[in-house]
Amino acid sequence: MSQETDATRFHEWDKLAENWITTEESFDQDFPTKPFDPASRTYSSVAEWVVEVIFGLTVSNDSAGKGSTLPGYDIKSRDAYQMIQLSLATELAEGTGHLVECYADGNGVVHFYTIGETRSNVLGSQIFYKINTSTLSKRCDNVLVLGYDPPPKRYTGESFNLFTFKNSIQKGWSTALDTALTDDKESVPYPIYHTWGEILGPEQCPYYKEGYIEYGDTFFDHNLVLQKMNIIDSSKFETVSTYIYKIHVPWFEQASTNIKFGNTTPKFIELKGTGGNPDFGKLQERTWQTTTKYIASLCRDGKEPEADRGKRLPRSNERKFLGVREVYIHGYKLKQIREDYYGSGNDRIPGGSNFIIDLDSALAEPFRLTRGQDYVILDDPDDREYKRIVFSANIHPDYVENFGGSIDGTIKATVRVSPASIYDPDTKGRVEFIDLYDPNETYTGRLKDGETVVNNQPDGLPFSGPVTIFPINEGQSGYIVEKIVVIYDWDNPCIAVHDEENKVTKENLRLITVDVYPMIVRDEKPPISWTHGGQTELLDPTEIIPDYEVATIEDLDSTTYARAFTSLETGDIKITLPFLDANECMIVSKFIYDMQNEVIKQTNYICSPDSEPVLGELIDGKTINSIDYSYQDSSQYLISVNAGPMWMGISGWDTSIYQNKTEQIQLKGIVTGVDTNQIKCQVMIEQIGVMDCINASKEILEKGDRVAVTIHNNPVAK
Known part of the structure; x- marks a missing residue:
């Protein structure tokens, strides 16, 4: 199936996830998790089906319908008679519980008869004598019966907004969460939008290609959060196997827009000083190391800069701060910088500004600085919890005076445009000057970009007043700095958005939505009935579910559920009958408990030839378990009937506490x-x-x- 629209994508499972988004109700319709309705089958009993279809025998009319279809069983590779017994074992849950056995009469007709409920028609006059053979009392203290264990089922839970999910997580849920929430110092609710274009300014259209939607830690790995946010229900033994992310971008363009998930967020931080001006702090003077290259002293030998050098990085003391990714200067590239004067020799006259500059455009651009060359990141000597960024002064000592100020201070200077950068608007060639640097004559033209009107006066540029210059190339060129942007690596997840058509504005980012669908696996436990001391109760498996709060101490071993299993000893019974529901488990566990604790008395009856004993019927309150016919001649034809307890399997139960059936x-x-x-x-x-x-x-x-x-x-x- 194709995606819903061109603007909608499903993260990781595009074109597939649409079919995975299904409610629990639709799941149950497609994949029943309860025993199948036997009325929809030709045979309502596996026992009857095996006898007639597999063995080719006939089941008596009074036996039809006894047994179960055994839903969910693999019966193909099992013993046929075993499946008959297991199917008939479902009759344990009928009424107050009874046993059904299988036998074939002399005509080959198979009967499913109920044991111990029909009185035998053997008369007292037909009994010659009887012998009590044994009395056995085998005590059983505990009987556990496990019922139908539904297979795990998978369905999609209710969707929620990824970006605002963190805002609903509250303190007080757990100690671990409180610590994590305290570490998050954001003063505004999530999401937080970051774009290059917004940082640089509205005129920076070419830089609206990338942006980031920062959202808080979702704590998806904390079961407590999933419970509190009603994503899973621990009482139903639900877990989340994975998540599907439905991303909607209304302005999406194929082959232009790209969306990626990130584990950390690039956070843009401007370094500002008094009045909001860009602030480098004091520059660290470099040392001349060779005849061709300058290397900052602190880069070369690891020495710390002086205490007043550099600038403290805001919020670098927070746990979310992972480090500095990149540093950019946003400003104007200066091709050349020279001291402002005109004339020569003794006729040298100041030109009215600190510097004359050559530049091609008054459109500010971002320029990336090189770590270890233009700046370093160090511990702040005033407070080691913070980091400090120290910028190096890329100026040869011989040219320090060209900047007219202290090399270790923030450079504030006045500038005017070099006539070499002024072009005649008509000829588009350089303006001809008698003295190129004489400010007494005003010459007006355009920069090389063909748009910016300038003149050779101190106020002849679009920007006026003192400027901050970051020097490069030994001070012969540099940047006029409008902004200093440090990009942090921040410990919050994000959505990274890239668009080749420069559509990544904050307004467009706010239109993006991400809905999260949790893929839930529910593995409910089977009903368990516990009969002990003559009492029967259903066990609650939710008693042993931890509360996921690390600060609490739980005594899960003292719960009724745990005690039921730890109390099992030799002679006790634990049996799995996966065709039983909760109520039927209680019926069966009580039935087995009563039968197992019955005082066993066995009696042999010697009966006349005209008696007609039937297996499973009652004689003197005892169940007929076996019938032997003894014939020697016409004068010695006797019938020996062994009667005793209904629960003949008792000798097998006392060897182990576990009697697994599945x-x-x-x-x-x-x-x-x-x-x-x-x-x-x-x-x-x-x-x-x-x-x-x-x-x-x-x-x-x-x-x-x-x-x-x-x-x-x-x-x-x-």
């Missing part, structure tokens, strides 16, 4: 088909065959991919 297994497979929503896939699984599977990961699957498949509720024979 397990989770992981098998390898190959994807043979993928639905467009990337949630449902068809996989050829080893040992099993093709099955519909749910993609619970964030990976995009394709036909032929090799995957690992987890199969839930896989039956185990024990």
